[in-house]
Amino acid sequence: MSGEKLSLKDLARKRDLLAPGHRLCAGCGAAIVARLVMKATRGPTIVACATGCLEVATTIFPYTAWRVPWIHSAFENVASTASGIEAGLKALKRAGKLKYDHVDVIAFGGDGATYDIGFQAISGAFERGHDILYVLYDNEAYMNTGIQRSGGTPKYASTTTSPAGKVIPGKLELKKPISHIMVAHRIPYVATASPAYPLDLMRKVRRGLEVEGPAFIHILAPCPRGWRFDPRYTIEMARLAVQTCVFPLWEAENGKYKLTGVSRSIARNPKMKKPVEEYLKRQGRFRHLFTPENRHLVDEIQKIVDEEWNWLLKMCQLS
Amino acid sequence: MGVRGKVLGLTGDEAVAYAIKQVEPDVVAAYPITPQTIIVERISEYVANGEIKTEYIAVESEHSAMSACIGAAAVGARAFTATASAGLAFMWETLYIAASCRLPIVMAIVNRALSAPINIHCDHSDSMGARDSGWIQIYCENSQEAYDAAIQAWKIAEHPDVLLPVMFCLDGFVLSHTLENVHTLPDEDVKEFIGERKFVKVRSHEGREVPFVLDPENPITIGPLDLYDFYFEHKRQQVEAMKNAKKVIVDVGREYGKISGREYGLLEPYKLESAEVAIVGLGSTMGTAKVVVDKLREKGRKVGLLKIRAFRPFPYEEVIKELEHVEVIGVLDRSLSFGAQGGPLFLEIRSAFYDFERRPLISNYVYGLGGRDMPPDLIMQIFDDLEKIKEKGRVDVLLKFIGLRE
Numbered sequence: 001m002s003g004e005k006l007s008l009k010d011l012a013r014k015r016d017l018l019a020p021g022h023r024l025c026a027g028c029g030a031a032i033v034a035r036l037v038m039k040a041t042r043g044p045t046i047v048a049c050a051t052g053c054l055e056v057a058t059t060i061f062p063y064t065a066w067r068v069p070w071i072h073s074a075f076e077n078v079a080s081t082a083s084g085i086e087a088g089l090k091a092l093k094r095a096g097k098l099k100y101d102h103v104d105v106i107a108f109g110g111d112g113a114t115y116d117i118g119f120q121a122i123s124g125a126f127e128r129g130h131d132i133l134y135v136l137y138d139n140e141a142y143m144n145t146g147i148q149r150s151g152g153t154p155k156y157a158s159t160t161t162s163p164a165g166k167v168i169p170g171k172l173e174l175k176k177p178i179s180h181i182m183v184a185h186r187i188p189y190v191a192t193a194s195p196a197y198p199l200d201l202m203r204k205v206r207r208g209l210e211v212e213g214p215a216f217i218h219i220l221a222p223c224p225r226g227w228r229f230d231p232r233y234t235i236e237m238a239r240l241a242v243q244t245c246v247f248p249l250w251e252a253e254n255g256k257y258k259l260t261g262v263s264r265s266i267a268r269n270p271k272m273k274k275p276v277e278e279y280l281k282r283q284g285r286f287r288h289l290f291t292p293e294n295r296h297l298v299d300e301i302q303k304i305v306d307e308e309w310n311w312l313l314k315m316c317q318l319s
Numbered sequence: 320m321g322v323r324g325k326v327l328g329l330t331g332d333e334a335v336a337y338a339i340k341q342v343e344p345d346v347v348a349a350y351p352i353t354p355q356t357i358i359v360e361r362i363s364e365y366v367a368n369g370e371i372k373t374e375y376i377a378v379e380s381e382h383s384a385m386s387a388c389i390g391a392a393a394v395g396a397r398a399f400t401a402t403a404s405a406g407l408a409f410m411w412e413t414l415y416i417a418a419s420c421r422l423p424i425v426m427a428i429v430n431r432a433l434s435a436p437i438n439i440h441c442d443h444s445d446s447m448g449a450r451d452s453g454w455i456q457i458y459c460e461n462s463q464e465a466y467d468a469a470i471q472a473w474k475i476a477e478h479p480d481v482l483l484p485v486m487f488c489l490d491g492f493v494l495s496h497t498l499e500n501v502h503t504l505p506d507e508d509v510k511e512f513i514g515e516r517k518f519v520k521v522r523s524h525e526g527r528e529v530p531f532v533l534d535p536e537n538p539i540t541i542g543p544l545d546l547y548d549f550y551f552e553h554k555r556q557q558v559e560a561m562k563n564a565k566k567v568i569v570d571v572g573r574e575y576g577k578i579s580g581r582e583y584g585l586l587e588p589y590k591l592e593s594a595e596v597a598i599v600g601l602g603s604t605m606g607t608a609k610v611v612v613d614k615l616r617e618k619g620r621k622v623g624l625l626k627i628r629a630f631r632p633f634p635y636e637e638v639i640k641e642l643e644h645v646e647v648i649g650v651l652d653r654s655l656s657f658g659a660q661g662g663p664l665f666l667e668i669r670s671a672f673y674d675f676e677r678r679p680l681i682s683n684y685v686y687g688l689g690g691r692d693m694p695p696d697l698i699m700q701i702f703d704d705l706e707k708i709k710e711k712g713r714v715d716v717l718l719k720f721i722g723l724r725e
Contacts, residue, residue, distance in 0.1 A: 044535035048390065059543035064524050069533035072542035073389050073416050080383035083376060084348060084390025084398065085533070091345035091374040091396055103535060121386065124379030 006203050011039050015067070022058040022065035027231025029221030029238065030054050030137045032195045034108065037135055037219075038068070040205035045104045046070075046085055050078035050113035053144045054137060076117040079125040082107040082132045104209050105132045110221075111152030112142045115176050119151075126185040126214045133208040133215045136178065139223035147226040151176040154246075155304065156297050157285045159226070164288035169297055174304070182216040183252045189215040191251035191260075195222075196239035200261040204251060211253070220247045228284020240279040243272070245309040250316065257315040267318050273309075276302045324504045324579075331494030332357030334462040334501045335401065335427045338469035340365045341509035344425070345396035348376035348387035352406040353439045354491040355429040359401060381406035385413035385424075392422035393541055395532040397473065397516055400424070403491060404431035407445045411452070417484045418453025419557065420541055421531070423476030423516075424484040426454075427469065430602065430653075431491040432689045440690020441491040443602065443654040447663045449486070453557050455564050456631040457487040458601040460587075462499040464628075465489040467581055470509055474571045479519045480563040482531075490603040492690065508578050561632045568629050585634035587626040588641045590616055594623030596705035597642060599668055600651030601627040604686070604693050608651075611698040622702050627664065635671040647680045647705045653687045661685075661718050682714045686721040697722050 017038035024031040030053055038047075047070045049055045055072045058065040073081040086105045092098040109118055114136045122134060141159045142148040149162035154175045158164035162171035182190045188211040193201035201219065208215030222237035224230065229237060241247035242262050249263040259267050266272045277298055280286040289297050329337060336358045339347070347366075349359045366375045374396075378384045381402050388398035402410065407428060417424050428446045432438040446456060455475060459465040468487035476485045489495060504512075518530035521539065529537035545553060569584050576582025589605075590612050591597060598608055605626040615622045625641050627634070642648060650669075652662020659666060661683035672678050684701050687693045701721065708714055 046394065046533050046535065056544045059540050061543040061545040061549050062524070064540035064543060066540055067538055069535055069538045070540045071390065071393050071420075071533060073386055073420075074412055077382060077386035077413065080348075080378060080386035081390040083378070083383070084346060084387030084392075084396075085394045086390075087346050087348070087374040087376050087387065088391035088394040088396030088398070091372065091391075092394070094372055094374075095345065097395075100535065120379060121383050124383055127379070128376065 006040065006199065006206055008199055011202060014039055017041065017067045018058065019065045019067055023060060024053065024057040025225060025231070027224040027234045028053070029139060029195060029223055029234050030110070032234065033137045033219045033221045036195060036198050036201050037106065037205050040202035041104060042206060042209055043102065043104065044100045045106060048073070048078050048082045048085060048105070048107045050109035050118060051075035052110035052113055053139070054108055054110065056144060075113055077121050078107045078109045078113060078118060079121040079134060082134070083125045083128065083130045086130045086132050107132055107134045109134065109136055110144070111136065111138045111140055111150045115151030115178050123185065126182065126187050126216070129213050131213055133205070133217065136216070136218045137221040138218060139221045139226060141226050143223050143226045152178065156289055156301060158288060159285070169288055169294055179216065179218040183255060186255060187214040187216065188212065189251070189253055191217050192247065192249055193217055193219045194238045194242050194247060194249060195219065196235050196242060197249065197261050200249060207251070226285070228287070229282055233282065237279070237282065240274065240282065244274045244276045244279045244305065246276060246279055246305055248309060248312055250312065257312070259312070259316050259318070267313055267316070276305050323508065324502060326500050326502050328498050329462055329501045330357060330496050330498050331462040331465050331489045332429065332496065333361055334466040335469050335489070336361030337503060338466045338509070339399055340371055341504070341506050342397070342470060342473060342513055343371045344373055344399040346374045346376065346388065346391035346398045347400065348378050348384045348391065348398065349400045350378050350381045350384050350402070350406060352381070352403050354431060354495040355401045355403045355406070355427070357495065358427060358429070381409040382413060385410045385417060388424045389413060389417050389420065389422055392424050393420065393533050395516065395518065395534070398424050399426070401427035401429065403429040404433055404445045407449060408433060411449065414449055414452040414454060416542070419553070421482040421560070422484060423473070423482055425472040425476055426484065426486045428486050428488040429491045429495045430488050438689040439491070441493055441653070442688045442690065443488070446486065446488045447654040450631055450663060453483060453561070454631065455483055455485040455561070455568070455629070457485065457629055458627065459487060459489045459494065460603055460605050460626060462494055462497070462501050463581070465494060466501050466503065467575065467579065467583065470504070470512065471571050471575050471583065473513050475564065475567050477516055478567045479517070481560050481567050482519065483557070483560050483564060488602070493603045502579070504579060512575065512578055565629070565632045565634065583628065585629040585637050586641065587628060589624040589626065591623035591625060591641055591645070593621055594645055595621040596647040596649070596702060596709055597623040597625055597645045598649045598651060598698070598701060599625045599627065599642070599664065601630065601664065602653060604651060604653070607693060607695055608698050611695045611702065615699070615702055620702070620706070630664070633667050638668060638671050639675055642679065643675070645679055647682070647709045649701050649705045650681060650683050651701070652683060652685045655685060655688070680708055680714050682708060683718045684721050685718065691722050693722060
């Protein structure tokens with residue numbers, strides 16, 4: 001079945017491969033993301049996971065929430081571990097020792113494991129062209145160790161290592177454009193996704209598995225603890241991020257950018273685009289921006305989001 | 320007994336690559352580093368020429384080399400890598416993971432000094448730094464031993480009583496880049512000796528007995544979060560596996576002797592009968608030391624040598640058995656343990672004799688750091704020193720540096 005033909009009805013019937021009973025927080029975006037990703041698998045699958053929230057909370061020995069073969073090696077090496085899995089499977093198949101026609105390999109990494117410490121391993125694996133799907137669940141800080149800033153933390157977000165202080169208003173640096181960097185690796189498939197749009201997410205996962213060679217899906221995973229919002233609003237945050245164009249939905253197959261879902265609708269009808277303030281004001285990590293002296297920082301964020309959105313429209317040949 | 324095979328002129332690195340070609344592992348993931356480069360170059364050539372079906376992963380770092388080996392071994396493939404010096408240091412984290420996930424990976428270490436200052440020549444600081452990582456360590460005296468270890472390692476690592484990764488070490492340049500005659504086995508003899516990789520059964524979280532491998536039909540979780548309630552027990556199992564490895568190394572070495580005419584054990588005594596003073600050491604210097612022992616024996620001096628082949632697991636009982644009659648022991652270390660009483664081998668040997676009724680005098684000689692040469696006359700000096708200690712009846716200076724400008 002190709003990615004385009006997946007339906008929610010069919011997917012809802014599919015047994016969850018990430019079982020309930022794991023110890024991720026209530027309202028955890030990563031849990032929803034992992035569950036949806038695993039719903040979109042198409043056959044025998046092996047999962048490798050970087051150190052992080054998803055790993056520690058789903059496999060507390062002697063328990064595990066994974067109904068697929070699963071391995072965790074270290075923080076910075078999930079892409080190289082997955083490379084070895086893929087190469088091993090390839091060699092075993094060539095030697096006639098593999099009982100499956102094909103096994104999909106999925107690597108999960110958080111933003112720390114992807115933007116920062118594991119960046120080299122991903123770049124290497126993608127350059128070598130391993131047939132793996134890398135899923136970045138991006139909760140925009142080192143949540144597992146207690147909300148420290150990462151290369152994926154957005155500008156002016158307050159974290160425990162980029163706190164909003166009297167002089168410095170949170171993280172001063174921009175969020176690294178990780179997915180575009182992955183497109184620049186000239187891999188067959190790169191996409192962004194949000195758990196607020198599950199069908200779009202699962203179709204992209206399926207497409208990522210279908211293409212031959214590396215695929216990278218960047219999925220926003222709102223974190224109630226780290227972003228400081230009530231756990232019931234996880235999906236709402238994931239939706240607002242898309243509606244404000246803070247986190248647009250797109251895919252790039254063989255380097256060709258295309259907007260998907262709501263982001264495509266916003267491109268057609270720019271009036272649908274919500275101001276970033278609606279997204280920022282709902283989160284405690286941006287609370288310090290809503291004081292009279294910091295108001296201009298919200299305007300600055302809006303400007304950055306607008307510029308990036310316009311750049312994306314150009315890449316999609318929509319402007 | 321009819322041993323088949325060819326004699327080839329090979330450098331140590333080439334001997335390793337040739338053995339690995341005959342083993343034909345499923346995956347080789349490696350990153351080039353002097354003086355290991357010839358190994359990965361040769362293996363790449365074998366792959367490029369279709370001589371082996373191995374999947375060669377030209378990783379972007381040693382950290383990824385070991386990580387890829389971990390992934391490959393976990394999925395049931397045979398995985399090999401080779402490194403040296405900084406490369407091994409960069410792997411440090413994943414060494415522990417490979418061993419603790421009980422993955423029978425095999426790695427060649429071409430011993431080289433660690434930075435700083437940067438130095439490409441031989442000493443044992445790299446592999447000695449990894450001695451507590453849970454890997455089996457075998458040290459080779461010459462290219463022949465490196466070739467033989469590259470074959471035996473798989474059988475040791477994959478033994479169900481062991482399931483630990485094996486690193487075998489050969490001295491950089493001294494062996495890696497020096498041409499020697501190497502007796503090789505026919506390809507089919509190597510393949511038959513190694514056999515197919517087998518998997519132990521474990522109880523999965525779904526309550527079934529399943530093979531210990533990542534298999535979609537029989538899902539298991541490898542490398543979970545393991546806290547104070549179970550971590551300790553898992554470490555205890557590794558202790559047991561390492562203990563078991565002693566017997567397995569000997570068994571595999573004996574079995575290998577049957578097909579090659581070259582039998583191996585945990586250590587190799589040389590002219591220790593009636594020896595009053597003896598040298599203990601490992602690696603290529605033991606070859607030179609044997610020549611020195613021969614010369615001194617000719618002159619009627621009662622000297623001998625004990626070569627340690629397996630440093631992990633360390634053969635305590637066997638060491639005592641071989642050296643129990645020796646009055647003075649000189650331990651040769653080609654690495655330092657800064658702040659300790661002596662080098663790593665010295666500490667092991669001295670500790671081994673603690674419970675022994677008659678404790679010999681033991682002195683430590685650190686030599687050859689950063690590739691400093693260890694010619695026969697320096698070894699001769701050590702024997703002279705050991706005999707002086709014997710006459711005096713005491714060790715005045717515990718740690719001496721050999722061939723050093725003071």
